[in-house]
Amino acid sequence: MKKHNFSAGPGILPQEVMEGAAKAVIELDNIGLSLIEISHRSTEFKAIMEEACYLALQLLGLEGKGYKAMYLQGGASLQFLMAAYNMLESKGGYVNSGTWSTKAIKEAKILGEVVELASSKDKNFNYIPKGYDIPTDLDYLHITTNNTIFGTQFKDIPQTDVPLVADMSSDIFSRPFDYSKFDLFYAGAQKNMGPAGVTLVVMKESAFNKVSRVVPSMMNYEAQANAGSMFNTPPVFAVYTVLLNLRWIAKNGGLAGVGTQNDKKAELIYNEIDRNPLFEGFANKEDRSNMNATFNLVDDAHSEIFDPLWNAANISGLKGHRSVGGYRASIYNAMPLASIQSLVDCMQEFEKKA
Numbered sequence: 001m002k003k004h005n006f007s008a009g010p011g012i013l014p015q016e017v018m019e020g021a022a023k024a025v026i027e028l029d030n031i032g033l034s035l036i037e038i039s040h041r042s043t044e045f046k047a048i049m050e051e052a053c054y055l056a057l058q059l060l061g062l063e064g065k066g067y068k069a070m071y072l073q074g075g076a077s078l079q080f081l082m083a084a085y086n087m088l089e090s091k092g093g094y095v096n097s098g099t100w101s102t103k104a105i106k107e108a109k110i111l112g113e114v115v116e117l118a119s120s121k122d123k124n125f126n127y128i129p130k131g132y133d134i135p136t137d138l139d140y141l142h143i144t145t146n147n148t149i150f151g152t153q154f155k156d157i158p159q160t161d162v163p164l165v166a167d168m169s170s171d172i173f174s175r176p177f178d179y180s181k182f183d184l185f186y187a188g189a190q191k192n193m194g195p196a197g198v199t200l201v202v203m204k205e206s207a208f209n210k211v212s213r214v215v216p217s218m219m220n221y222e223a224q225a226n227a228g229s230m231f232n233t234p235p236v237f238a239v240y241t242v243l244l245n246l247r248w249i250a251k252n253g254g255l256a257g258v259g260t261q262n263d264k265k266a267e268l269i270y271n272e273i274d275r276n277p278l279f280e281g282f283a284n285k286e287d288r289s290n291m292n293a294t295f296n297l298v299d300d301a302h303s304e305i306f307d308p309l310w311n312a313a314n315i316s317g318l319k320g321h322r323s324v325g326g327y328r329a330s331i332y333n334a335m336p337l338a339s340i341q342s343l344v345d346c347m348q349e350f351e352k353k354a
């Protein structure tokens with residue numbers, strides 16, 4: 001029996017996406033060959049890559065607005081460095097809202113001056129910093145829109161004329177958002193978009209080639225975009241699975257459709273966290289993520305009662321990251337409301353037993 005999958009990443013995908021991907025591994029669209037044994041330069045795969053780029057931009061509201069979508073390798077972690085390679089000339093500004101921002105800052109420092117404009121480290125990253133000054137002489141301002149580990153999310157995009165760069169690994173395609181405010185954003189696929197092995201990068205064409213350093217071809221956004229994400233062999237299985245998921249999002253009302261569902265799902269879990277006296281939410285209420293709900297037991301010893309309950313209810317992947325402890329319910333696009341209801345039922349049963 002399929003489990004209720006609350007894994008933070010790689011995370012849940014729609015069942016029909018997995019079935020479509022599995023089918024294509026055996027045979028792609030009745031062509032007599034598998035998806036993973038044909039040339040990436042074949043007509044079939046070229047069409048897959050083109051649709052995956054087009055549909056990503058269309059869902060994000062960026063089609064025809066001077067942006068390029070690329071499917072690259074190396075994960076979001078390589079983008080920490082690659083973003084700086086392509087955009088850091090004199091000074092990059094960063095908001096440090098968690099573990100992934102901290103890593104992005106570390107990588108950018110290899111290439112130039114980095115200013116940490118604000119940080120929420122003082123409270124173990126349980127909030128999104130606000131009210132800091134953004135110098136006008138920055139090459140860019142980098143934010144992490146959703147902090148997967150701590151369960152916080154930017155609700156508003158910082159107001160600035162400085163080019164914006166964002167790591168959107170765990171909340172891309174989860175809500176309507178003004179993506180046109182960004183010059184560059186990236187997302188490892190394995191949270192809310194597809195399987196591990198591919199990273200979506202979206203960049204404004206006018207932001208290409210702004211630095212004086214020589215950027216190696218594989219790290220060069222313009223070279224990658226001009227090559228149609230086929231500068232080298234792309235991860236064909238991951239790209240195809242992402243495409244199936246993008247089609248699923250389109251079919252479910254696009255970002256407005258999944259966003260409405262995600263709001264309902266988040267409300268269900270957070271209402272229970274706030275109502276149930278045995279739990280406390282980890283993240284600041286106004287900064288709560290719609291993708292990763294973090295919460296702790298008021299009395300840690302109660303885990304002996306609560307853990308067997310949700311394990312018996314076929315719930316998987318609920319353990320919090322070690323830097324927060326407690327629990328993390330990752331409720332990505334594909335997570336059904338009914339799975340969250342099963343978790344809420346366990347929390348209520350636990351209240352009666354404890």
Ligand SMILES: *Cc1c(COP(=O)(O)O)cnc(C)c1O
Pocket residue numbers: 009074075076077078100144146147148167168169170188189191
């Ligand atoms: C998981 C995650 C990363 C790291 O992604 P990789 O693809 O493993 O490099 C970076 N940023 C955020 C916000 C994440 O959730």
